[in-house]
Amino acid sequence: MRLLGSAIDRIRERGGAVVVRGEAGIGKSALLLETGRAAAGHGVRVLGTTGVESEARIPFAGLYQLLRPVLDDVAALPGPQRDAVLAAFGRSDVVAPDLHLIALATLNLMGDAAARTPMLLVVEDAQWLDPASADVLAFVARRLEFEPVVLLAALRDGFACPLADAGLPELPLRRLDRTAAATLLDARAPGLPPAVRERVLAEADGNPLALVELPLTAGQAGAGTAWLPLTTRLVQAFAARVSGLPTSTRLMLLVAALNDGDLLTEVVDAASLADGERIGVDDLVPAIDGQLIDVDEERVWFRHPLMRTAIRQRSTIGQRHLVHRSLADVVRGDEDRKVWHRAASAAGPDEDVAAALDVAAANAHRRGGMEAAVTALDRAAALSIDPVRRGERLLRGAELAFELGRHDVVVRLLDQAGGIELPVRQRARIEWIRERFDDGIRSIGAGPRSLTELAGRAVADGEVDLALKVLWSAALRCFWTEPGRAARQEVVAAAERLPIEPDDGRLLAILVFAAPIERGAVVLDRLRHLTVSRRRAARLADAAMLVGAFDLATGFCATAIDELRAQGRLGVLARCLAAQAWSAAHLGELSVAIPAAEEAGRLASETMQPMMHATARVTEAMLAALRGDEETAENLAAEAERMSAPAGARPVLATVQHARGLAALGSGRYAEAYEHLCRMHDPADPAFHVALRCFAIGDLAEAAAHGGRHEQVRDVLADVEQLARVTSSPALHAGLRHARAVLADDTSAEALYEAALREDMPRWSFTRARTQLAYGGWLRRRRRPAESRAPLRAARNAFDALGVIPWSECARQELRASGETSRHRTSDARDRLTPQELQIAQMVAEGLTNREVGQRLYLSHRTVSSHLHRIFPKLGITSRSELNTALRMTVM
Template identity: 60%
Template sequence: MLLIGRENEIQLLGGLVARTGDGGGATVVCGEAGIGKSALLTEAGRLAGGRGMRVLATGGVQSEAQLAFAGLYRLLRPVIDHADRLPRPQQDAVHTAFGLSPTGTPAESPAGSTEPELFLVALATLGLLAEAAAHRPLLVLVEDAQWLDRASADVLVFVARRLEFEPVLLLAALRDGFPGPFTGSGLPELALTRLDRSAAERVVDDRSPGLPPETRERVLREAAGNPLALVELPAGLGAGTSADPAAGLPLTARLERAFADRMTALPPATRDMLLVAALNDSESLAETMTAAGLMTGQDRTADDLEPAVTARLVEVDGEQVRFLHPLMRSAVHGRAGVGLRRRTHAALALVVEFEDRRVWHRAAATDRPDEAVATELEVAAGRAQRRGGVAAAAAAMERAARLSADPDRRGERLLRAAELAFELGQSETVTRLLAETDRAGLLSERQQWRIAWIRDSFDDGVLGRTRAAWSLARIAERAAADDPHLALNLLYGAALRCWWTEPGVEARQSVVAAAERVPVDGDDPRLLMVLAFASPIEHGRIVLDALRRQSSHSGRAARMLGNAAHAVGAFDLAAGFFAGSLAGLRAQGRLALLARALTLHARSCAQLVDLGVAIPAADEAYRLARDTSQPLVAATAQTARATLAALRGEQDEAYRLAAEAERAALPGAAHAVLAAVQIARGSAALADGRNEDALDELQRVFDPADPAYHRAIRCNAVGDLAEAAVRSGRPESVSGVIAEMTAVGRRTPSPALHSGLRHARAMLTGDFGEALAAGSWPFPGARAQLGYGEWLRRQRRPAESRAPLRAARDSFDAMGLTPWGDRARAELRAAGETSRGRAPDARDRLTPQELQIAQMAAEGLTNREIGQRLYLSHRTVSTHLHRIFPKLGVTSRADLRDTVI
């Protein structure tokens, strides 16, 4: 009857269920407690069953929040036998996450096992759901998503974003006011509001007929349209209890009181059973009966729960006992005293078999420091981390610290909990734990170094506090001899501040001086990355020489070398290093690092105007940065997308993306992002022939007083600046800047800077010889041909101008740069030669993701292999290919190679 007044919502859910066979998706059903979310999910399940759909369900339980992947395991338990159809890395990840052996039976994680990447577990989950939906559509129901353990919630949000082409519908019910992965996830929301007066009256009259008029009116007034209150408050009043809604109490508290009052008339044995069920982190009826028997010394049976079933507090289904609403569990919990709850947890600790659950019950039963329990929790934290449950590991380590009698152990455990919270990006938790660590006792110097690294590296070098570069450098100097690895980590944080913000010359020099004292090889990728971020101009030659000495690298070293190469403007080297790191990151499921590598890979390839690589890389980088909650990385990826849109003549899109990146970067004054935003805007204006606008946009990057100023990134815009000035008839306006950048060029061999200086000199003097002879990257070469052809035509030498203009046109067309190709055509027409327009290619016809899939299919990868690389199901890949073929006019995978490669 809670569905009275929900006709519109039911109709919407029915439509979603009906369409699931043609393509799935996800919806978050949100609202306050008791508003009817659970009832709607139940109705959705009924509708799905009527259509022959399979239903999988799970839910959040407050007491399970510290058990990694608990909610996900409940969801996937019916289909876990499909895991053998997944690729081996995914099989291993999901088995490790659930603590299962390869045969699917319970197993403890070996002490030396490697923790699975959360997003590899997510891809395995997507694969299992896709397999389950292979023969009939699937409905996935997630109740009380706000109480899911963090690992399960992260996985389900990741999966929810990838269900567009799967016959899977995911519905998650979420209570308002609870932050977490589902909140602000961008998934469609169905917001439930309170019932109107008419619907509320229908609920009361249907469930509680015959109420005296004054009682009926009081219920309607106090429930204020909350469906659960409309049902439960009359029951409390009818029992003659104290359901009087005390002034100032929220409705949920009043309902808890109503539930608690309903327990008053229950037999003691029933109340004992209810308390055990409320504190248990499992719905097992056998565990509840056994633990209740241990507490009272008397055997308990399922019959002892019958009065609670009659009172509509719980339901018993086979071997499970469930509360009908989370508030009922809360009411039972709150009614019991602290001592009784501890005794109940102690009884449960003797009953449950799973080691991690047992130790948490032991911890809850302990009211004083207990080193044995603290040690068990520390071991449990290690197991959780090996299963990929970093949030659970952090919670266990923090609880272990609370139970530590020794101040030194307490401090170390708090610090370890802070480090785990740091991995999760939980800034408030990190701050709180570090403050407690400071108060815990005397810290060793190395512990103080670790604290400094966490504090000053947490925000990725942004959000002000530029003096942190100084402090990190000083600490690194002290740590260098004893722990070079930690010293370089500290210096990396300091160097990032030098890159993202502007701490000043002396701060940058202090970072460099400290880095040069760390006892590592001069070609160490970590050292090169620090030098490139902190001093890209002054140490550009040293970094470039070292980069060119490097043999092929993969993994972490390749990413560091790519970072260094990108910072000093060696985009060809950067693209190569990043390309060598991507396969490993994909295979390992390290999506946060993959998002970072893809972002700079995309920016490097955009600078090289390799659109076939840059377009899908930038798109994927943005999506993964959003999935992994890295807003600054997402903003940087947006600058790459904006630059690519500008090069292709998509002016509105370029400005939209640039504005989005700017909004993310302005609060923290992230100069590197703001500089890239201005360059993208300048490129868009220049490609569109709005030369005055381009000049205004680009000049900001060279003005030290402007937030968009950046010492290194401005080197990438010298050529555009000079061209905008010449084409707008204001060459004198940039003479000072060009002179300054020429002086900079004498200090660094940055390929990007020197390419730009050659183009600037050619545009300003009309002497294109150096620019034409440089043999640089394709885009600068084509622009030199265009500029030379234009100059020849203006010198009344049209016949001579046609060859360079023709070469420029062909190069721009090959690169997919429509506005630049059109400019070359216009100049050719003015020189007396006409030419056909550029024919659209795959880059124009396909979305970025479709282009990426088409490229991989053309390379011979199967749908499953493509899905593994892109974190999609193979059926989603198949759907994309069915759309790609007609767009490209091909009929088979074999035809793709000639079209997209």
């Protein structure tokens, strides 16, 4: 109570969330109830919801229960958010709103209401919330720091739940010690015979509910029950209390236990229908008197969820079927609930019910309840009579489960479908879905080849879109693993035979992911002549990134990101942000890369994309290296390596070595830098990657030149020169121009430096500045200090503007050695602000309002305002109008 009470005491200054964990009966509900009373006494508004097993298949049931008191405020939300949350509750015709857009609407709805009166959200039995509600509340719980809102969730031990995986503070409840247990028992059951008292204390073992309930049935318990799990004994104790009730009361309790709602009228009507005689509310009085349930004018609910379990367990299958049929007849105005009761009452295949479940799945999908849609399709398949329809329902369920990241469900549904005699098209879909998991990382071998054969069968069957999806899976395998040249060529050949437009973004991405060198030139040429739409920009960004056109990639990403933010597609947004961060890092555009990498990592974690999370982390490692923060760079690189090494994810492992090489290079440890970077070029090394090694050739050459390894690097350089004859990759050719110059002898170096600097590459200022630095140093060492200063000055200024601190300091050292001093570099916004603060400052500097920034970053506008209150003092400013200037300042 002290811990939870302190959260309530400071609710007006800051919000948060706590997960209260413990076994059944440990006192979670009592603790939350008492906290709610204390909060109400402090003028805090209390809203609550309770997870119920039978409601878990109804999407957003728990969320609706929680938000019902504030739904009148929904009209004040921005249009897309308003439509999304109304669609989730079946009040809008918006099709399939993204879950995260619903979550943002929930956050703003709660935050706006709490701005008037601070709010406590109490979530009972979170383990039984419907998955859509649990996901939304996990999203909200992570973002309450700056809201006058506290969320408390009770979660039973041994259950999985998104709220348990949200990284929230936890309060574990333990059993009472012997003294406290005896005090409770004596208070609730005074006068027990000593032998019974000792037995109850021993069996309860400090569990409060057991100390209360076991004495009531101690005389009925058999001598052999003590060995049973405590939860089982509690269920038996509840069941024993039910067995003595009148028949009509027991029937009403069974109806209430099986109902997926809490309306008293439904319980009365269904019980009457099942019994054949009129049963009234008064028949519940014995259960109320026995403190098993509570009832008000409209609702009926159990005082403990184990009571539901006890009642279901003591009923027969026939009784449950009868009750579900009765509930299906009395439920009004909710076809989805009716069909679930029909499905629960079905003793065998029933195509009518299966078809109705199909509709329920479509409704759930339209509302954004993906998990509920999977459950409905799974049950529809089980009730299907026709094998082809059964297979189709299983496949649709597997595809939706894949989007949710539920590998276990996908495998189970596909295994069921695989045992049915299905048409060729459905069999192709089975194989394609199997291949999609992990982007083809773990299962390599003949994967790409089997997928190209599958694509060929799909095309022959007229399924071009399916063939494209299959070949994209094959191309991803080529990207993440190393299947060999022959497998790559087969993927390319199959893709180029498809009857689609040659500049289709899906085709370009397949070509470059499968064969980034061999098809680099043709893809780059098409990319440069495309008119880009927001819809296709994300895939085009992938293609541009892998061909080394980082300037094009960041532009495509910027186009796609705005649309993805508006749609709430946070899974795809995480990937696009990771691509933007990675490409901008290679360009040295840290002001773009730093916030993009941080957000990509955060969203990848929220959307359960481990390889995207690893990609974001290793990009952050590169950025830390470019900033001169070696400790952070190594910690992030090691984390990314741990995440990706078991899967053999070569792009991440290659970038780990690149990050380490940059960190060593920036601090002048050239031998170490060379060892890291040359691993990217060794085909036997897990860090070898056919494309990514090309983008570090300039770094490798620099490490070799400073470390006296000119001869050792020549074979690698010759190999990369060979690749450059095939592809027009801007990053590869820029790196090679730099490499040729720094490795050249005195007779040819100057001409090579000047040739490199004549290239017009306006977005490649980091690469150009590094060449200027190397050229200036070369001139100074040739005793031409006056000539060296101009390129060294240009390099210093560019490095300062980019924020690449080690290279700034190196340029200053070279200038001092040439006889010219420089002003000291002072910290800039990138030094003073966190990545998220930098991102918010940039958006506000562009003229966006707090609400607009919040909509883009999936934060409330109050959170944005709180960040600005921290940002202004850090930058030494007092108003939004000063942000532009503050963000541009890098030196005094």
